[in-house]
Amino acid sequence: MKSTAKILIIIVTWNKKEYVIDLLNSLSVINFPREQLDILVIDNASNDGTVEALEAQFDDIEIIRNAENIGGTGGFNTGLAWAFDQPDSRYDYLWLLDNDVVVHKNALSELVTVLEENSETAIAGSTMMQLDYPWRINEMGAFVDQQNGTLVFNRHYEEISNWQGTPIDDLLVEDADLSQQLMHCQPVMDVDYVAAASLLIRAPVARQAGLWMDFFIHFDDVEWCLRIGKAGHRVAVSAKSLIWHLSAAAKVPNWILYYDNRNILYLLAKHSGDIAVNNAIRNILKKTLYYKLIGKADLAELHLQAISDFEQGLTGKKTIQLPYKFERVAEIGRILNDPSIKKIIVPWTINMQASNIQNIFVGVMKKRPELEVFYIVSPYDPQRQLPNTIPIAMPKFVVSRYIKYFRLRNQFDIALQSDYQTIFPLSWIARKNLFVNDENFCLRQAPKLSEVISLSILLVKKWFQVGK
Template sequence: MKKIRVASIIVTWNKRNAVDRLIEALHQLQLHEIELEIYVIDNASIDGTQHFLEQKYNTIQVLQTGENLGGSGGFSYGLAQVSSLDYDYLWLLDNDVCLDEMTLTELVQTLETHSEVGLVGSQIRKLQEPETIQEVGSFVDPVKAHLKIHFGNCPAHSVESILSKPYIQVDVCAAASVLVRRGVAQQIGGFENYFLHFDDVEWCLRAQQAGWIVAVNPRSRIWHDAPDCKGRAWISYYDERNICYCWQKHRPELVSKRILVSVPRLVYYAATGRYFLSAIALAGYQDFIENIQGKKPKPFDHIELSLAELLNLSLSVWVQPTIELDQPHQNPEVTSRGNSIDIAIVHYRLPALSIALFAQQVYCFTGSGCVLLDLHPVSLMTAVARTLGQLWRMYWQAYAIQNSARLVVSLPQKPLVSIIICTVDRPHVLERALNSVKQLNDSNFETIIVDASTTSATSQLVDCFSRHSQFAVKFQKVTTRNISFSRNVGVKLAAGQIVAFFDDDAVLPSDWINQLLTSYLRFGENCAAVGGTVRDLTRPGHPTQFQRGITNVLSETRSIRSRHATNYNHPNGFWFNGLMGTNASFRKDLLEKINGYDEFFDYFLDETDVCLRLIQAGYEVQYTDSVVDHYPAANHNRIDQKHLTCWYSLAKNTTYFALKHGFKRLPFPVLVIRLARILVYRCGLRILRLKLTHRLPMSTIVDYLQQAIAGVRVGWTSGLERYRSSAGSSVPQIDVSSL
């Protein structure tokens, strides 16, 4: 009998002992005909998780993300790595759960016998109260614009009547334990970039939208280590922000309602001295309005002191009994309510505020620290007024977003996006790029490969990918190694209204298409191009290569700017918005209107020239926050990121670009001087530096310099000829043949 192959995906960050216990529990499962392999996704833990697990277990694989991506990013990373492998099912697990020996077998049984179910979760109980149910799935609650937990906080015997059912259909099952078909994971892609919380909610709703049943098998049981007393106040930032993103995508009518139903709660927080709790939730709403995802970029405004700092003061301290401390009453500073109290520490959720009558100062324990409460009547009134004012403003901003989201949802069909990848002899990196295409959330796209390779390896890879994918791949072989030529070929093959480009050595985020289309809708008919950020994952710290960059008519570039930087879309401007071809898209009709890419730019400045011509034609180039990960690989133009071999093209295209776009903008002597300076920095000094950094022989340095000089000659001659033909006038003569 064929084994059923399952890959478990566990995401962790600094929880070495918890993961160790979970792996031990996985080894105790009754698997029968199931073959289980374990993948631990380590979000750059600093507690030695990776080394510990690799030393202790030789049967598991630890995948290192390199940074803390949160649960959302960790699961997406794991799904991207594992879903292309030969497994039947993928099992997502929180790192702090305990298992029953039949947990997995029951889940597998559901998917094996019910083909309509796409993913199935477990009954979740509280680890601290083993006979109390935490949830058996959940449903969308349109009244509260939140989730309604199924059997939440019920005794275990309450589910006995449903144990005989093969499964319970729900809207959402928590990623604490969920088994998904590999094909479904490939179809719907990874988690949204929420960092944590509500990522599994959106994922389940996306599976439902794709036609799959989301279910829970109540006979599959886990125990979750998530007691209420250890909640963290800052979690509500992610809860409120991410639920708005989730509703925006799946239930737009609930976006503004979520803010409305939170009014009593947030006003109550402010009126009881806990404005910092209101501010946390309001920060979530504000970041949703500003389209900020992932990990919160800035710390919260309130100041937290540690419990140790307060307990070690030479003062009398009263601690609310519901706060769970490590043996707090062994500390002689902790006093009872009846004595004189200098400091009272209350719980942030259910504070014993009556203690304020006896204490000099009241601190609120947030789960991670203590915040001083300001209980002065004037301060409380000010906090309430501020909360109401912010909620009023955010409600109407969310209402506007909600209506635009409805417009997106009500469209009969999203525009088709044609993804074009140009490649030359790099099948080993192209495969990773194609796997990222398979993880895209949207399905309304096509993939086009334009191949200028000298071997058949790329065509064989694409043929294999086409056979095993759920969407077609158009493949076109070309003999010319010219990026602009290849991109024009791809545009001609494209059936989509939007043509989107990324490099064969890059990896797409799962929401890439949705981010692009949302931006086109947001910026309107005048938007001709949208691109995003590119970061280099081969360098320490993953530095940004490009973010909202601008270029001038001589090709000088400021490649990294803040998300609030000024846009440059003026048709006669000296500086203009540009894109990086690793993360760029264009409206096909407008790209064809300006005659596509200028094929003189065989490599370098190709998309920059397109952006400038679109802006000069009266259209706009805009940005999205979508981030493409770049793994710059060696090719025919570079040996590594500093050792380039394309000096002819760099010098040629730089010279041609400056003459093409700068001749009418600058006095001729100024143009020549500035162009010479650009060429010295862009080519001359970089070539000479290779002598020091790469210890190249002088013959190679001289050869590179000669290539650059030859490029200047060709670019200069071609640029002058183009200017003469377009202007019909004479230009100053400079003899570059002597260079």
Template sequence: MQIIKVAAIIVTWNKLKDVCLLIEDTNKLDLNGICLDIFVVDNASSDGTQAYLEEHYPQVKVLQTGENIGGSGGFSHGMKFLIQLNYDYIWLLDNDVRLDTQALLALVETLQNYSEVGLVGSQIRKLEQPEIIQEIGSYIHEQKAHLKTYLGNSPIVSTEDILAEKPYLSVDICAAASLLFRREIIQQIGVFENYFLHFDDVEWCLRAKQAGWVVAAHPASIVWHRSPDFKHRPWISYYDERNLCYCWQKHKPELLLKRLRLLLAKLIYYSLTGRFFWTEIYLQGLEDFLKGVKGKMPSLLPYREYSLAEIITPDANILVQSSIYQDICQFTDLQIDEKTTLWYLPKNLLYRVYIWVISWFLKPVDLAILSCYRPEIYQFHLAKKVYCFTGAGYVQVNLSLMNVLLNSLQLFYRLLNIYWQMSIVVSNSAGAR
């Protein structure tokens, strides 16, 4: 019986508990003739990851990078190491996924049986909502100049119904949360671009398709992954927009200006609702793309995040948006001093309107803490000070009419300048092709 040699690459930075759970899952896999070796790329974690793994999991090989080079750099580091070794396939895994026992077998069988397939990804379900599909591969969505996940946010569908008698799904992109590929692809197209995180797997899959390989997804391979809904942070938008621009510049330059036009409405909305700190993140990502900046974000965040201790004073009336805990699953405790009074919106609609009118002259609340992602706009006006919870801290917003107007004008000016520079980039990219 032929033994198929597979090497798994797990990139981590201060996620020891997640990595250990994932390693335990690999020990429960149905391998059926597969020899699986685990390589953990440690981006200089400060939580003792390397020492712990070497002591408790001696079968796991730890590759130390010496610094935090992100998911992109970590996966590339592992690929460069493994290209020298005699493995048939390489399996990329995010450090926070959990595996079904058949997760690897279905991927290996796809590559074994279909020589045209170079890369194959899994059905990814939401870890927080196990009965909901996060994605089974993605496609380029021309109308939105972005990506569209296949069956994203859908209830579970049977493998037979998904495949509809096809051997696999042919897609544009598979996420590196669980992606198996042939070792020779590294020799042919190279490793990930230096994006630090996000859209590195998108660009790499498009590069593989350009080289003639089929990118596939197989729903019989199931993994559970933390949903972006529960781990998103405003600063991640920097990498999303910057790296998407690099990806489109290389593979779909005609989508660059369309993406910018579609982004305008969102950024205006953020600005008008006091979240100009978030528009600053997007603008910085776009401007750094035009400067040719890659890798880790070169500067500090353009806003300050406060702790609860810094913003709450004794005897303060505090309004906390009810959905704030649903937005961020990691944040479950709002430690409020006993002297602090939580202020609740009245249930009666007429009384709400009355309070809102009175608040133009006298603010009933000292402090409002609202969701950064889905703020209740009605509550902005009720407090003397308003903070948006980002999942890691609290950012103060200024909703004075003058501040909103100035910020909106600044946004429009910077976007106009970005659009003009982007037009030049698109023209040059079209000429190069």
């Protein structure tokens, strides 16, 4: 259908110059009349040359430069406030986009179709595919488990098998309708929320709903959708409107955990009530113990800070300083070449090629023939990713595996751990743990039993104080 709608596109960015350029390039070829679109980019004080690059390459966009990084919340509120200052008749819809997405040629037109064919629907969102695995769905809208404070992603991780191997640039311009690709998939579905990675809202409804709660990042768009839903409007997701976004699996949780845990408590307090908040606090306490047990004590502390700040009514941006240094994977050889490191243990859970550390290990092992590298072989796949290592076979039975890890304790200087698939007992068998992901690594001290016991006592006390 052809639409005469006038639309304001709001993009918030901070230090992601290449990503936002890719987004704007994908917007330049969408199937919607350019003269009906205004593009507003909110820059949160980037220092990577983002604004200069945008001004040099795009002469048909508006840019607002914030004096500091005020997060996704502050950035979108800047854009929304600008939109609310315009005459009521200027825009029919507002399209909110993350800076690190690329959009299908029909992404906007399909969202407009949803709103123009369904008068009760106030928000329409795109199906979010994974940018790093373009054939895989990240979420098709989502629901909120308000009793436990968790998100339930619709059709999470389902795959379009015949898209594997197709370049993302081709997928952006090919016809795509997931309701024809997936079993029992409706073209339009009601959900609790759609992410502001691609969210189209009626401009009058946005004005009535007002600005986002001051969360800095995360759960602000969820709360907005719940607020609008409570006002009697429908929130829907389209299986015909697609965007590609870097998957959450590729983003290793660190300081963001503070905002995730604090903000879900505020959301539940507003929309669910005390029982849901108490359930969520207990879930956060369990996660606190988990991070302490795997040797990420700093992240365990962030969970406790989140609860404390919620109880004190603190919102917005928090100054977070983590004690450990995160470095690029390419620099991991400096750790491996340390002469004080004699014995290293590596598990099968680390994808040596994806993280590009296989070659580094091979080079270090040639230079240091005295270095002993032990490789834990998967109980399900006997293949080894590293040559010339000392294999350690793991039994399939869980209890037997734990016993094996226990027997290996105090024999190694460093244990490598995957940030994506951490093995709890492995964190206890070496002096230090080297956590790695596809981009970064972080060297941490192994957990101490005395500290875990002290924290456990504290958490038990807090557990029974919840709700009193």
